Amino acid sequence: MVKEMDKEFITRGVRRCSTPRFLLWLAPWVGLLLFGAYSAGLCLVKGLNQTNMDNRYAFGLWIFVDLTIIALGAGAFFTGFLLYILKFKELKAVINSAVVIGVVCYSGAMAALMVDVGQPLRAWFTFWYPNVHSMLTEVTFCISCYLVVLLIEYLPIVLKNRKLREIPAFLVFEFELHKLIYVLAGVGTFLSFFHQGSLGGLYGVLRGRPFAFREGIFVWPSTFFLFILSAAAVGPSFLILTTWLVEKITGKRLAKDRVFQMLARISGILLSVYVLAKTVDTLIWINRTSPSLGFTASQYYDWKPFGTWILFAEIVLCGLVPALILLTPRLRARRAWLIPAAALACCGVALNRYVQTVQTLALPTLSFDKFLSYTPSWQETGTVLGVVAYGVVVYSFSFRYFQIFPEERELKIEVRPQAEEEPALAGRF
Amino acid sequence: MFPWNYGFHFGAASVIFLGAFYTVLVVVATTILNALWRAHRDLSKGKVEDIRWHSDFHDLSAADRTCRHVLTGEIKSRECPHAFDCRECETHAKRIALHPPVRAAEAEAEIFGMSFPLDRMYHRGHTWARPEADGTVTVGLDDLGSRLLGTPDAVELPEPGSRVQVNGTAFRIHKREADVRVLSPVDGEVVETGSVDRGFFLRVKPFADPMDMRHLLRDAEVKPWMMRELERLQLALTMEGASLPSLADGGVPVADIASAYPKTDWDAVCGEMFLEP
Amino acid sequence: MIAESKKTPAARYGMSIDVDRCNGCGSCMVACAVENNIPPATAGATDRTGLTWIRVFRIDNGAEGAERRSAFVPVLCQHCGKDAPCVSVCPQQAVDVDPATGIVGQMPERCLGCRYCMAACPYHARYFNWWDPAWPAGMEKTLNPDVSPRMRGVVEKCNFCHGRWHAAKTKAVANGKTEIDPADYIPACVEACPSGAIHFGNLNDAATETAQGARLPNSFRMLESLGTDPKIYYQSKKNWVREISSAPRPAVGKEKARG
């Protein structure tokens, strides 16, 4: 009975594919994960010379990916905040998915960071001898604390597994922990607020890099607030995107349309606020911050290929446009508009992180510097692919064995009539 | 991190930053320890079954958590806030006081060909409890429950002397892929175990005398409840992919419903019907 | 020790580099490597992955053909006096400024290799150990006993030859003096420069050649507009060389200096 080997672990009443089929789906991802582990292993054993980073391009693909996935993973804190603190009850339908995405994104980012630093075994020095003035200290503290919080939030989801909850201790602990989850949601919100912000601050404080440097409020540069806003804005968009993707892959309906609409509206509102703030910030930067450091802002965009198009793409194409779509009820009601808009919003934030990390380092600061380019080595790319594969594997496991979408059972009946014309990928999980 | 570590300065930034960090640590640790301590307390107080039921009840869909007074049409809509334990419910108490349950005309209700003798009281998890002359209570599956499980593949009964509690596990029945925890309608100590053939599964000596049975359905409540249950069954069957003649067509549930739906996920159907999501 | 350094006025060590006297021989670079136990390059190292605490750049006036003129500019840690961009960013206090000397120090033993400081430094004066340090067999005998070699995966940079400062300080203390003799504390690059283009000294002491060089009218500092108050002063009589102190300009149809 290989086919039904793990039946008793699967939530009652949901349809999951057979074990061999699930293993078949996992196989390429596990392969990719192993390749990623090998790549990362090379970097850890042989050193970072395995990468194409260098003294001038001290940060590369990894930091860009870390910043991006942490922004996309912001759905975890923001949904938790809306559900447990502001009591948006509908979001219960996606909170578990948000938590799993959060765990995946944050643990993946942490893993990539551990490979990225030259002496990972000394990472704990940051806790032991913290420089409280460094944005990176704030990031390290908040991200590691938040990862712990996320894992604790993930625990009830795991313990709620049909088989595991037959063990009384697990059942009882899950029950009691779930009652206190709002405390963790609060702590998570606090931590996320600060680390999303300080990730932005990371570059905003770089006085020596006028392209990234921003003025700010108190100790925080404006990017601190922009990062929080943008992360909160795309978190829900990313949830829409992943839920939609899982729906497409599995051929199931997983959340009610109301939930999609609510996420879209939240994302739209925050995104428009972000676009406004970003525009104001950019204008201040062009007209005041950058010139005061002796750098005319227009010069940054004279280095090809980073022309002004990148600014346009970031603010208008991937900011304003999706914001408007998400804010228009008629448009967002249709998947054909909603999904591209959510994807654009996610691209926008990725582009923003790209500009902050990669473009900042590419631009010369000394007059005899060159404009630099950098292509990641296969070891770097492999590590990133490994992180992606890790995310897919963890999410697949969670989706198969845990109750990620509580509304799935309810929605099962609505999808039934189309059963005959299920997509080819149906029943993948 | 600590004042005695290298490079520590007592500045505003350090105090605020590390203060916030330690606060977070304390809050998270307290939460975890609190949950652990509560779990430990629950375990030692034997509240596992209680919690299991509460947790299950919480996961029931809203429609399944309807108050019994909605079923009878007394109230328009109400979700049960007490996990079907009407003994704690003030609304129920008031209702009972206002409208004492109407005694049914016959001694037995027949609903779509299923028999529901009214000498006993029904639990919403498809068990009944019948007080016996000797002060014990016999517990068995109601007719719908029996038909859902047909001839069980296996029955796991508790040892005599063990305890059962309301909404806790009374016994387990395996049927095809279904593994059903049947909920107990009463609190008490098992004094005898029965079987399918004997018509009951447990004989229980209640802790309290007389036993408080306010949470169980009786008399005129049975029929509307059963109508609702058949609707739910219909829905569950549809959801789980049954394509055979549906009950709504007026079909009478056969003695062994499971065998009529060989392709249906019976575990899911039973889970739905026995209040075990 | 702290009470002592409060008594004597703090020094502000800096350099004054005469670009017009640098012929780009590279003595300063190898002298620095010898002094600070910097390993030779591994096979795959390039000018972007090497370890050169002081690096001489060849710059030109951007013209083509006969009008083209070059100059050599040694660039090392500029020891920013105010808001040093690298100091505040280090998450674990591996970068510090010695208040007694104004030298921006780097503790590789404390560094976890996050490279944030490298991204922060506008002068690209920080270097990462991309490889395990390796010397040809036997060559480790020639290592300077006053400086610990660094391990792979940490950042390092010019510290104005801290080993020499320490030796000078020890000597001063042994002789019962509070201040070190300027003749005892000369960084390796300064000592090595055959054309005497680099002067090192206390900028607070107006009598030193360094302080005088810093006050020359054609003296400039790199990217002074950033407000980091670097302590490396450059001099050149050539206008186009002095322009390297300002922000870069892309080469789109404009005349500019580039390297």
Added chain:
Amino acid sequence: MKNSRRDIFKFAGGAVAGALFTPAPWRLITDAALWSENWPGIPRPARGEIRARFTNCALCPAGCAVRARCVGEQPVSLAGVRGGLCPFGLTAHHLPYHPARLKQGPIEEASAAVAKRAADGIAVLDLNPGRTVSWTYRRAMALLKGRYLAPESQAVAYDLSAAKTVLSIGAPLLDGWGTPANVIAARRNFRLIQAEAVESRTAVLADEWIPLAPGTERAFAQQILGALQGGRPSVLASELAGNGPSLVIGDAPEIPEINRLLGAWGKIVVAPQEAPVPDSWTRSAAAITLLADVPDHSIHVLLIDESAAASYIPWHRIQPKLANENPLVVTFAATRGGYARHAKYALPIAVYPELTDDIAPAVDSIHPTFRISVPLVTPPAGLANPAEFVGALAGATASNALRERADEIHKAGLGTVLTYADAKETPVKELTPDAFWKALTEGGEWTQKGARRILSQAPGKSIDPAVRPETAIDLPLIAIREPGNPALVSPLMTKLYQESNLRLAPNRVALHPDDARAANLTNGARAILQTRAGKCSVEVTVDPAVPPGAVLVGSSPGIQDVCAPGVRAKVVSA
């Protein structure tokens, strides 16, 4: 009392909680921090008392005075006594450990083979003439009836301090041409005009750089000569004539005549002077033969002394001189990269700072001097001593030659000796022979600042006027040479060659971006350098400072074998 598992857990939990209130765990963390701050696997520098020792750098005729910081006997850094050292000299204490160093060779076998065939026609090629060992070779060759060969050289010295204007036609005046301390001291007093195709390190610091078209140095010199001889006037020639005393340096054969016309001959350009040599040596020494003057195919046994070679002679200029049948070539070399590639026997020799040798006078040294490079490091066993090897062939003992020379200088009683340790100058007369020897071997320099001798011999026999440009469409580039390197350089030179590209590595060629693009080459690419003389594998540097149509070539022997300055060349992708 019965202990349940629970009790054990309780006890353990209590113990952990209690331990947190003791210093132990915190101390442990701090210790772990300290441990991780000192990873194993990184060499620990040897500690010990640091003392200064002095010597003279033997890497080139500049012979800079060197102060070595030593831990015990081991030098850990070198510094100049009078001003800075060049990067090669600064890192010379690494040379004994260079991985490419030649450490073993069949010394006895070579000796026997040479002895057997010495009568056929032996010659010694001394690439660093003017040393005491050069006298040993000459004496040995006289005994063996062989030839003592030196690379062609202008037998002149320059007194830069007397010049007011210096025109350098491609000479690396500020980059290893003379003694750095002398040149830099004199630099303040003369105006420097550098005429050169590429803006070299000298051109950068020159008062004026005249960019020449690649390969036109000779034509440029001819033009000036023409102007001075009353032909077409030139601004530069008038400047040289008007702003004298002026000096012209460079390789072009017209230059001695130009200097004569400018009046520099005898005033600035003087005869080099040698420290006193024992009479017995001069009496029985073979004459100095220039390599070019040797008849072809006349050498059957050739011994080459590469130690501290001031210049490298391309093999294709040596080879025709060798006998057609089975010539025997023995080279004394520090690496396999030089003539060892062509020699039957490559014998390892000591390298500075292991070696004991005196230093030939530099091109800007106008007084007789005598400087000994004394070993700072004990040389390893199994090395050949060229002087003893050649001396033994002739049956002469050569091991004591340096001391004999020093005694001869002492006997003359002229000049002073400067000891570096105390910066004291002492007249030789005040010293005993032993004290004089001690001063020389503990870091010292003997000089005789006397009246300088005017050149008796006027320059310029007949200058071959032909400047025949090589016509070659298939070889589009013209080679320009980067100033030479010592044969063996410290591994740390990667700082300049690889980690910064400040200097062109010996095995590299540099091209203008347009030429690189035309040849489909990128920075760092492997390529083949082709000339009429042959090909050589090189690495490419793309550098906009190289003029279009030119290729700047490194100074590795491999490149020099195929590519002389001014020849036509081509670089193709490997």
